[in-house]
Structures are given as structure tokens and as C-alpha cells.
Amino acid sequence: MKKLPARISQIESLWVAACEGSCSQEDLNTLYEAVHQLNGSGAAFGLAEVTASTHYLDSVVKNLLVHDRAPTPAERVKVLIELSVLKVFAVDLDTASPAVSSDSSIELRLEDSDLDGVFGDHEEAHADHAPTILIADDEAFLRTKIALSLRAEGFAVLEVNNGLKALNKARKHRPDVILMDVMMPLMDGLEATQFIREAESLQGIPIIIMTVHNRAEDVKRAFVCGITDYIVKPFRQDHLIERIKACLKRAESVGAR
DSSP: OTTHHHHHHHHHHHHHHHHHTOOOHHHHHHHHHHHHHHHHHHGGGTOHHHHHHHHHHHHHHHHHHHHTOOOOHHHHHHHHHHHHHHHHHHHHHHTTOSSOOTTOOOOOOOOGGGTTTTSSOHHHHTOTTSOEEEEEOSOHHHHHHHHHHHHHTTOEEEEESSHHHHHHHHHHHOOSEEEEESSOSSSOHHHHHHHHHHOGGGTTOOEEEEESOOOHHHHHHHHHHTOSEEEESSOOHHHHHHHHHHHHHHHHHHHHO
């Protein structure tokens, strides 16, 4: 486990070289071997999200070798996102931390240069008027992965790890959309949702619940509490982003009336 951060850094360096076209065939082979070994270790990490990340990396690099092609713009950024998320997990392992403190908040960003030329005009993607998304989830790994995906789409992101912090952060910043986990310490997501719905200054903010529970009674209870949408874990990042954009569009339509 101690070698994991170094292995991820090696993969990242080789990937950047491949994106710049300065990666030799031998380097590509080394890249694939490193990624393949990481993918083989993924299941041992004990997190489905980690396995999904390493599997994606393995499939992309293998495809580059098989078809002798360069990475696409989308692949360049997606791989950097996955590697950045894995770095967060690797640091946790390297420090032998048994759990993420309920008071901690891991925030990780791609370097600005990583997005240049991929999502169009860079300044526009990070404009001050970008919609703000508040993520409330006590699982640091998933929260960071979501945050990275949202920032890559041009959203501004706020992160908290329990319902009480979500309520306080919402009062302070009034985000455009709130992504709310259900099972969190201090205050769960449904209780936080009820408090948000009772606050006059927070009326109309879309709240998307993220949870592993998908029974009919769970869904009904969540909507009774005042949620806007419901997505079941594990989910694809692009599906979540579609839900967020749909909520923003509906909110804009209601506000224009």
C-alpha cells in the first residue's frame, strides 16, 4: 500500500506524456502494465468506486495500445479526474488513517491547465456566474469524485460531510442545487432537507438525494421531506450531471414565470 501514491504518480506522468504525443511505444507499454497492476489491486481496496476507476483506466489505455491511437480530449480529462480521485484515496492509505474524521473535508481540484482546450473557453468555464452545487456526503472519496466531475463541467462546488453543515452552508451561500446523502453523522440528509424547506431564504433550491436505498417507502419518505429528485448509488457521473442540469433548467423556468 505504501507504494500506491508513487505508482499513481508514475501513471499520471506517463499519461500526460501520452496526451502530449511524447510517449514512446515502450512508455505506453509501461503505462499499460502500471495501470493493469493497479486495476488488479482495485478489488482489494474494498471500495466499489476505486475498482470502477481502475477498471476505466485499464480499458482506456488498453484501447490506445490495441488501436494505436492518441487519447481523445474527453479521455484526457476523464483519466486525470480518475487519477486525482485515486490520489485522495492513496493519501488516506499512506497515512494509515482508519477513517476520515467527521470534521475533515477533502477538496481536490484539477490544475487549470488540465482543462485548457478541452471544454472550450477556459475563462468562461470558471466564470463567476457559474451555478453553485453543494455536495453533502460523509464519504470523502465519493464526494471528491463528484466535485471533480462537476468542476470539469464548469460548476462551482461546495463540500460538506454532514447534514448540519449542509444546512449552515446553504444558509450562507444559497447554492443553486444541493446533492444530499441520506446517512450522515450529526444530522441526516432527510432531516437537513426538512430544515432547508422550512427556511424562507432557501425556498426553491433543488435538492437531489443520493442514497443506496431504493425501496418504494424510502423514495416516498424522501419526497415527503421535500426533495426534488432521487438518484440511487452507485451511479454514473454523467447521469448525475444530467439530473443537475435538468433541475437547473426547471428552476430557471419557474423563476422566469
